[in-house]
Amino acid sequence: MTLASSQNALFITTTAIYLLSTAGYTLYLFLQKDKLQHTAFGLMCLGALVHAVTTGLNTWCMGTLPVHNLQQNLSIAALVLALAFIVLKFKLNLKILGIFTAPLVLIMMTAAMVLPEAQPAAESTLKGFWLVSHIILIFTGEAALALACGAGILYLLQERAIKEKKRGFFYKRLPSLDLLDSTSYSCLITGFTLLTMGLITGLIYARSVWGRFWAWDPKEIWSAVTWLVYAAILHGRLTSGWRGRRSAIMTIIGFAVLVFTFLGVNLLIGGHHQVFTK
Amino acid sequence: MPEIILIGLNHKTAPVELRECLAFAPDQTRDALETLQMQAPVKEALIFSTCNRMEILFVPADETATASVIRFLSENKEIPVADFKDSLYIYEGDDAVKHMFRVASSLDSMIVGEPQILGQVKKAYKNTVANKGSGAILNRLMHKAFSIAKRVRKETGIGDNAVSISYAAVELANKIFSDLGKRSVMLIGAGEMAELAVEHLISNGVQSIVVANRTFKNAVSLAERFNGQAVKFEEMETFLKDVDIIISSTGATGFVLTKRQVKEAMGQRKSRPLFFIDIAVPRDLDPAINRINNAYLYDIDDLQSLVNDNLEERQREALKGERLVEEAVIKFRWWLNSLAVVPTIKDIKQKLECIAETETDKTLSKLDSLSPEEADAIKRMTQAIARKIMHDPILFLKNTGEHRDDTQYLSVARHLFNLDTALEGREE
Numbered sequence: 076m077t078l079a080s081s082q083n084a085l086f087i088t089t090t091a092i093y094l095l096s097t098a099g100y101t102l103y104l105f106l107q108k109d110k111l112q113h114t115a116f117g118l119m120c121l122g123a124l125v126h127a128v129t130t131g132l133n134t135w136c137m138g139t140l141p142v143h144n145l146q147q148n149l150s151i152a153a154l155v156l157a158l159a160f161i162v163l164k165f166k167l168n169l170k171i172l173g174i175f176t177a178p179l180v181l182i183m184m185t186a187a188m189v190l191p192e193a194q195p196a197a198e199s200t201l202k203g204f205w206l207v208s209h210i211i212l213i214f215t216g217e218a219a220l221a222l223a224c225g226a227g228i229l230y231l232l233q234e235r236a237i238k239e240k241k242r243g244f245f246y247k248r249l250p251s252l253d254l255l256d257s258t259s260y261s262c263l264i265t266g267f268t269l270l271t272m273g274l275i276t277g278l279i280y281a282r283s284v285w286g287r288f289w290a291w292d293p294k295e296i297w298s299a300v301t302w303l304v305y306a307a308i309l310h311g312r313l314t315s316g317w318r319g320r321r322s323a324i325m326t327i328i329g330f331a332v333l334v335f336t337f338l339g340v341n342l343l344i345g346g347h348h349q350v351f352t353k
Numbered sequence: 354m355p356e357i358i359l360i361g362l363n364h365k366t367a368p369v370e371l372r373e374c375l376a377f378a379p380d381q382t383r384d385a386l387e388t389l390q391m392q393a394p395v396k397e398a399l400i401f402s403t404c405n406r407m408e409i410l411f412v413p414a415d416e417t418a419t420a421s422v423i424r425f426l427s428e429n430k431e432i433p434v435a436d437f438k439d440s441l442y443i444y445e446g447d448d449a450v451k452h453m454f455r456v457a458s459s460l461d462s463m464i465v466g467e468p469q470i471l472g473q474v475k476k477a478y479k480n481t482v483a484n485k486g487s488g489a490i491l492n493r494l495m496h497k498a499f500s501i502a503k504r505v506r507k508e509t510g511i512g513d514n515a516v517s518i519s520y521a522a523v524e525l526a527n528k529i530f531s532d533l534g535k536r537s538v539m540l541i542g543a544g545e546m547a548e549l550a551v552e553h554l555i556s557n558g559v560q561s562i563v564v565a566n567r568t569f570k571n572a573v574s575l576a577e578r579f580n581g582q583a584v585k586f587e588e589m590e591t592f593l594k595d596v597d598i599i600i601s602s603t604g605a606t607g608f609v610l611t612k613r614q615v616k617e618a619m620g621q622r623k624s625r626p627l628f629f630i631d632i633a634v635p636r637d638l639d640p641a642i643n644r645i646n647n648a649y650l651y652d653i654d655d656l657q658s659l660v661n662d663n664l665e666e667r668q669r670e671a672l673k674g675e676r677l678v679e680e681a682v683i684k685f686r687w688w689l690n691s692l693a694v695v696p697t698i699k700d701i702k703q704k705l706e707c708i709a710e711t712e713t714d715k716t717l718s719k720l721d722s723l724s725p726e727e728a729d730a731i732k733r734m735t736q737a738i739a740r741k742i743m744h745d746p747i748l749f750l751k752n753t754g755e756h757r758d759d760t761q762y763l764s765v766a767r768h769l770f771n772l773d774t775a776l777e778g779r780e781e
Contacts, residue, residue, distance in 0.1 A: 233528070237525070237528060237529060237649055238643065238649060240651070240655050240658075240659075242659070242662070246528070250531070251527060251528050251529060251530055251531040252528065252529050252530075252626060253529065253530045253531035253532070253626070254531040257531070315623075316619075316620070316622075316623030316624035316625075317624070318623070318624045318625070318647065319624060319626060319646065319647040320646055320647065321624075321646065
């Protein structure tokens, strides 16, 4: 078996494990058996492990992080999201967030699988400390913000049930508003911090490669917009008490802008990040 | 004659006036049990009495047992039989077993799934044991009742979800706040239901309590009881920025708190959530408060509909419980049947051994030439033949396979060996 085909097999295995984990969480949502949740979480950990090994192998073969086309980007983002969720689960024990994370990871992996494989750009500019830091920070930050969005969606579902006094499917299955709100908030802070650091390292990298910090590239502009949106949410929360419902809605909007920056700009507008999404 | 009989009445068959008259107080139960055992032909007996039911479970010694037990009730409680006869239910055999299982599992309770009943049943059984009122059948029946009750509680959601207004309020508070230990409650006014809700919140961890009342004296005494802080009614509004849960139950005709007041407080508390519980009729709190961001207002009707939903949910879960109970009844019937086999086996043994003995004696009396040792050997041989012959039928009767109707096999066996006429003949 060649290296490429064994990597491919590992990739498919990873996706399959994530699929099982998603199934586990879905069953847990309906049946509320703790065993299912434990199994689903275990599968998520296993998936992330295999995924990490695959990515490690890839990095070792290429001599750099595999972030050169959309396929690789999605895979890395999925891995980071899975890891972020695992960390969060251990810190806050918010089990039900798996019902958001597992399918999202699965969708990213599936998208990565079905996308036609583009020839990775073999530019020498895509190496170096600043770039690697930039990518890792941005991806981790995005994963945290994705989790914040997930907690926000769950918050809105639960808030609606309590406010409208119609206890539907989710009321029993979701934890307290407090817990969902504070989870969303901690993810928001973590994500925003990482995003900020990621953007700074990006600026430094741009200076070292293109000789200037800022090039008015569409991706750069949208990144700034995303950052501003999140800064506004945090500001509102800290100063004028944007918590609960309003904060949850803003977190979801923020994530939508983030996804657009991550995918939309490259696919629709273009720019010098273009190579990553071919 | 059934193995077990249960007679009793409960909240469905008898009004409270009658239940009061027939109830046995805890300190009366053992004396009553003793009298019952002396007066009525019962082999084993148990008296179970709560405010919602009075049941006597017994193993009859003869056909008159049921009538005797009813007479005992009438004499002991000094009520004519006619006054309570119509409210009584009498269950026999499997029905009695099923009823006992349902009672212990809280399926027959006024509030299905209420957890106290199992403890009460256990207490009743303890009394019976102390009075030596229980034997093989009641011992097994009661232990099975305990285990089925535990199983029903564990495997169905019969005990989940609040079924009282005050518990429903706590349940909601737990869906809004993650740690009630860090939250504080303000009680406005007073009232049984509101105070109960405060007590439930305290037992769920709430530590800080503020009591506001138009009569400051009342506020002080309530605050004393809850170990909280008493405040003047006029100060109440200023406390909105500090407390998290507000329970209101005043006799006021207008609104005690308006949307504007709460909105102002919300700004001061940076939109930290506020949970309002309005137990008063007419309502104390402006319904528009519920429209404020991060404020949640439930009035008594909202809580009641929540309780109704939960009760329906319990009824659904109770169906699962009924299935578990029926399964246990079937298994108990198997055990009772296996008990029924014992006399038949004894009779078969007796009959065959008797035949072997008489026939041997007849033969031996004609054989004078045998030495005593030889005669003994022949006796032993004939007994051994009798034992070998009955070995397989007995084995079969003991284990006919639990899916079949044992009583039928038993009756066939009795006919086959002609046991009943033989016995009758002997009695004559």
